[in-house]
Amino acid sequence: MRSRLLVLLLCAGALVLACGPRAHSNEASTTASHTTDNNGKVLATSLNVSVERGVQFAFHVTNNTEKGIELRFPSSQTHDFIVLDSLGREVWRWAGERMFTSAMQTRMLGARETMKVEEDWDPAGKKGKFTVVAKLTSRNHPLEEKAEFALP
Secondary structure, eight states: OHHHHHHHHHHHHHHHHHHSOOOOGGGOOOOTTSOOOTTSOSEEEEEEEEOSSSEEEEEEEEEOSSSOEEEEESSSOOEEEEEEETTSOEEEETTTTOOOOOOOEEEEEOTTOEEEEEEEEOOTTOOEEEEEEEEEOOSSSOEEEEEEEEEO
């Protein structure tokens, strides 16, 4: 009688293990297992805008930890810049007319290392106040930073 109960419990346990919820390997997120800075950020971002000749954007992503961090991207696109007008309408997107390979890729960001991405935008006579949104398109560490600027 005891052996039947034991077999029944083992079968039930195997069924629960086989059918239970699973974590998806491509849905990793920043967790408390990483060392963080005083602000609690594993990765820090900054965004600089220059409007001297056209508009230049510089997006920086810094690993604040003492260990390397693997950034996983769903395609060859690692970043994007989106320019919005004062009403929040999209005026320009860096990736808008570009094509990217669909092959997943990874990039290691070493301890205290900074990744810098720079792009230019030709405003072609546009004037007024704008907001640029810089995005790191990493699947496991998606980040964005915003900055406002004006064109006379």
